[in-house]
Amino acid sequence: MMSExxxxxxSFLNLNGIVKRFGDFTAVDGIDLTVKQGEIFxxxxxxxxxxxxxxxxxxxxxxxxxxxxxxxxECLNGLPAEQRPIxxxxxxxxxxxxxxxxxxxAYGLKRAGMKGREIAIKVDDMLERVQMAHLSGRKxxxxxxxxxxxxxxxxxxxxxxxxxxxxxxxxxxxxxxRAHMQLEITRIIEDLGVTCVMVTHxxxxxxTMADRVAIMDxxxxxxxxxxxxxxxxxxxRFVAEFIGSVNVLRGxxxxxxxxxxxxxxxxxxxxxxxxxxxxxxxGQQLSVAIRPEKAALSRHRPAQSENLSEGEIVDIAYMGAxxxxxxxxxxxxxxxxxxxxxxRTMALPYQWGEKVWVYWAPDATVVTEAQ
Amino acid sequence: MMKWRQYxxxxxxxxxxxxxxxxxxxxxxxxxxxxxxxxxKIAQPPYSDIVTAEDGxxxxxxxxxxxxxxxxxxxxxxxxxxxxxxAFWSTCLCILIGFPMAWFIAKAPTGRRNLYLMLVVLPSxxxxxxxxxxxxxxxxxxxxxxxxLMALGIIDSPLRILNTEVAVYIGIVYCYLPFFILPLYSxxxxxxxxxxxxxxxxxxxxxxxxxxxxxPLAMQGVIAGGLLVFIPIVGEFVVPxxxxxxxxxxxxxxxxxxxxxxxxxPVASAVATVLLVMLLLPIILLQRFQDLKSTxxxxx
Numbered sequence: 145m146m147s148e149x150x151x152x153x154x155s156f157l158n159l160n161g162i163v164k165r166f167g168d169f170t171a172v173d174g175i176d177l178t179v180k181q182g183e184i185f186x187x188x189x190x191x192x193x194x195x196x197x198x199x200x201x202x203x204x205x206x207x208x209x210x211x212x213x214x215x216x217x218e219c220l221n222g223l224p225a226e227q228r229p230i231x232x233x234x235x236x237x238x239x240x241x242x243x244x245x246x247x248x249x250a251y252g253l254k255r256a257g258m259k260g261r262e263i264a265i266k267v268d269d270m271l272e273r274v275q276m277a278h279l280s281g282r283k284x285x286x287x288x289x290x291x292x293x294x295x296x297x298x299x300x301x302x303x304x305x306x307x308x309x310x311x312x313x314x315x316x317x318x319x320x321x322r323a324h325m326q327l328e329i330t331r332i333i334e335d336l337g338v339t340c341v342m343v344t345h346x347x348x349x350x351x352t353m354a355d356r357v358a359i360m361d362x363x364x365x366x367x368x369x370x371x372x373x374x375x376x377x378x379x380x381r382f383v384a385e386f387i388g389s390v391n392v393l394r395g396x397x398x399x400x401x402x403x404x405x406x407x408x409x410x411x412x413x414x415x416x417x418x419x420x421x422x423x424x425x426x427g428q429q430l431s432v433a434i435r436p437e438k439a440a441l442s443r444h445r446p447a448q449s450e451n452l453s454e455g456e457i458v459d460i461a462y463m464g465a466x467x468x469x470x471x472x473x474x475x476x477x478x479x480x481x482x483x484x485x486x487x488r489t490m491a492l493p494y495q496w497g498e499k500v501w502v503y504w505a506p507d508a509t510v511v512t513e514a515q
Numbered sequence: 516m517m518k519w520r521q522y523x524x525x526x527x528x529x530x531x532x533x534x535x536x537x538x539x540x541x542x543x544x545x546x547x548x549x550x551x552x553x554x555x556k557i558a559q560p561p562y563s564d565i566v567t568a569e570d571g572x573x574x575x576x577x578x579x580x581x582x583x584x585x586x587x588x589x590x591x592x593x594x595x596x597x598x599x600x601x602a603f604w605s606t607c608l609c610i611l612i613g614f615p616m617a618w619f620i621a622k623a624p625t626g627r628r629n630l631y632l633m634l635v636v637l638p639s640x641x642x643x644x645x646x647x648x649x650x651x652x653x654x655x656x657x658x659x660x661x662x663x664l665m666a667l668g669i670i671d672s673p674l675r676i677l678n679t680e681v682a683v684y685i686g687i688v689y690c691y692l693p694f695f696i697l698p699l700y701s702x703x704x705x706x707x708x709x710x711x712x713x714x715x716x717x718x719x720x721x722x723x724x725x726x727x728x729x730x731p732l733a734m735q736g737v738i739a740g741g742l743l744v745f746i747p748i749v750g751e752f753v754v755p756x757x758x759x760x761x762x763x764x765x766x767x768x769x770x771x772x773x774x775x776x777x778x779x780x781p782v783a784s785a786v787a788t789v790l791l792v793m794l795l796l797p798i799i800l801l802q803r804f805q806d807l808k809s810t811x812x813x814x815x
Contacts, residue, residue, distance in 0.1 A: 205712050225715040232716050238709040242731045251727070255718030303717065 156181035156339055157202075157307060162211035164197050171197040173363035175211070179356075184333060184340045186350035189360035190386075195343045196311065198360075202341060203309055204228045216306055226255075232309035236316045237296035239284035245271070245295050246280040252303045266302060273332060274298045290321050297329060301336060308333065310342035314349050326352045347387050351375070359383050375435075381512040384433040391434045391479050392512070397424050404506075406450070407432065411477040417450035419506030431512045436482040438508035441469060441494060442501045452503035455479060457494055467492060471502050544791070551784035552577045562780045581785035591769065591786065595793070598766040601680070601755075602748035605687045606695075606741050612688065613695040613740065618729075620696075621703035632700070635693050647686055647757050654682050654758070678760030686754040691747070695740035702736025703729075738801065746794050766790060 157179035164172040172194045179185045187195040200206045202213065204225035213220040220228055231252070240248050249267045258266075271277040274294040284292055293313070300308055313329060314322045330353050333340050344350050350357045351371035359366045359374065359382075367374060367383045378384035381392055395407030395416045407416040407430060416432055424430065446452055458478065459470035464485070471479045479502050483493065494500060553562040553576075567574045585591040620631040638646060653660050654677040661673040676682050706729065714724045752767035759765070766786065773783035 203712075203716060205715070225712070226718045226720055230716075232713075234709050234713055234716075236709075238707065238713040240710060240713070240728065251714070251719075252717035255723065299713075299717070 155179070156183075156216060157341070158212075158214040160212040160214070162198065162201060162213065163209045164194075164201060164206065165209045170363055172201065172208070175363075175365055177358065177365065177368070179339060179341060181339050182334075182337050183356060184330065184342065184354045186354035186357045187341065187343045187360055188345070188347060188350040188357050188386075190345055193360040194363040195345075195360045199232075199309055199311055199341065199343045202307070203230055203232045229306040230309060231300040231303055231305040231307075232311060233293075233296045233300040233313060235311040237284075237292050239292060239295060239299070241284055244281050244283055245276060245287070248284070248295060249299050249302050252299065256303060270298045270302045273301075273335075289317050290325060293317065293325060293329075297332065301332070301338065305338065308338045308340040310340060310344075312344055313342060313353075314344070314346065322349070323352075329353070359386060361386075376510070378433065378510060378512060381431050381433065384510065384512050389436055389480060391436065391439070393432045393434070393477075395430055395432055397426050397428045397430060400424055400426060411473065411475045412453040413473070413475050414453055415450040416509060417506050418509050418511060422511060433510045433512050434504055434508055436468065436480040437466075437484075439479070439481045439502055439504040441471070441481055441483065442503065443498075445501055446503045448503060451506060451509070452501055453479070454499065454501050457496055457498050457500060460492060460494070460496060462492070469494060469500075471500060473502070544788075547784045548788050549784075550780050551581055551782075551788050552579065553781045554578050554580075555779045555781050560780070561778050578781070581781045582789070584782060585785055585789060590764075591766075594764045594766045594769045595790070597764050598749045598751075601683065601687070601763075601765065602745050602751075605684055605691065605748050606745045608684065608688045609692055609695040609744050610737060610741060613692055613699060614733075614737070616692075617696045617699040617703055617736075620700055621706070628704075632697075635696050639693060643690065644753065646690070647753060650682070650686050650689065651677060651757060654685070677758065678762055680759065680763055682758040683755050683763050683765075686758040687748055687751060690754065691744040694743045698740040698743060699733065699736040702733050702739075706732055735805070738805075742798065742801070746798070749794060750790060 155178040157177075159175055159177040162172055162175040162177075163170065175198060187198060189195045197206070201208050202220075204220070204223055204227070207222065215229070220230075240251065243251065246267050249270055250263045253263045253266060267280070268277065271280055274297060276291065276294050276298065279287065279291060284295065287295065293316070310329075314325060317325060326349060342350075342353065351374075354371065356368060356370055357374050358368045361382060366386075367379045369377070374383065375387055378387065384390045385392065393409050393411050393416065395409040397405060398408050398415070399406040400422070402421050404420065405418040405422045405424065407418070409416045409432075418432070422430075445454075453473045453475075455471040455473040457469055458472045461468040461470075462485075466482050466484050469481045469483065471481060473479055481502060549565055550562055553565060555561060556563050563576070563578075565575060565577065567576070616635070620628055620635070623631055652658055655661075656673040656675065656677070658677075660676070661670075664670045665673065676685075710728055710732075711724050714728050719727060750767045750770075751765060752771055755763045755765045755768055756771070770783055770786050770790075773779045773786060777783075
């Protein structure tokens, strides 16, 4: 998804040991982060995880207690917001209500000492880019949510910032518009090639828009990676459970070979087979995650001796594109399986109370952490 | 389509305020206006009747000479102009002193705001008259203010403050400041802090943020608070009477003199009518202007 040459500036934005304390409370607790030029980077976490505080530190609205921020080789420590080459699209936009759309866009340019004619050209150009030229004379209160967002984005981009910050960019939009604007905003940002750090609590939004995602929790970063890496190779149970839904099983190592590991799992009343080598020892407890869509159901016993268990369907959630089956295993563990509804039919392939086998392929398991 | 029952219900709701205005504002005003069109008379009441019955015929006599009299004597225009002048500058002082105070309260932590507001309102719990008398004590030649200034060596001999315009300004600003701060505060509290962040983000320093964001958005509050103090100050009687002595001429004092010293009710009524009309006109115009502005902001 990257459009700019990345190699020339391997680390465009550099955070080094960033700590932010408010009195006794540590909101951001030692963050090291590197963002490449032209990259869209998402900070993802639940509320109170410190992601918004980190964004405010980048914007210059607060100053870090410890650590350094470097942007394009320049140290930003101590610089107030008005002196940083960074612009932000605020949550719920913070458009100036007493100014028209055009005046909102011109505000930053005026502060930079630009003159009327120059400003008008830039404003028209930017309004054209976000398809708002026909509404340049409107006040923000006369615009719809989606239109306000376009104006907010245009206002944040018009000064040509080195870094664009997005604070919960889709927070104020309804679901339908959200999907559309996610792609639209990504397109505009990538067209301009501006480096972007966004904050969101919505994993779908982070995965749709960002090249790389950082999962934050309690002021720390738990994992950084592309959306695929985060989803398919979570480095901890926390990340696995945070992104999407997951079945987490515990097992004890029974056999440890070079290219495979066998675990005994009480919840399965059987064994788990992991199709790759691990650094572990016999008798060690491991935590294993299986995504619901990676598992399958069958009425007959599948032709494999491991990674399977029999159970009873206790709940079915029909969601249109897919159905979520809750299978209660004989151990009492409820295993979740997602099946795609690829056939156009009124009848579900499995019914409530039916006895089924749950099974999955050896490469579907992810070992999240040793316990 | 509204059924007539709904009309009646709606009418019942708005009837009390309309009745109130009718009985306590419009009727008294019409009476005053009526009196302003009569002649003074040594009688009880001390003015002539508008409508008289003579030989079975009704005579209506409207005497506009009181208004001409107001124009003819330079005392009245002078007093009116001086009142407007004092009211204008006192309002400016209220804005200068009150704006930072309102801003400070609005920006204070939530828990402390109520305390500060309380401190602003608290003096009003004592009688207005007593507070003005207290100022007479403070401002007189041998009063604590002069003694303080002399003890500090700032002045050698006591300043004459009492019975000057300075004393009137001090008294008026002191009394009316809360009425400016409260409406402005209610506007400033609604100001979204993120707008200031956004302005800073776009390169505006502290002063620019204040001038381009805070001031325009607080303007309605400044106007509301300004009117709330300007209008009563124009007609103010107690403060100039007690603190300004005979040196400060204000229309409220003229009014009082006409009513109670000269017992010239018709002229006094004419003064009151002129004052009301002069204050009402700018308010109506301002209201129209604000209505237009708010529909402009809202409407498609």
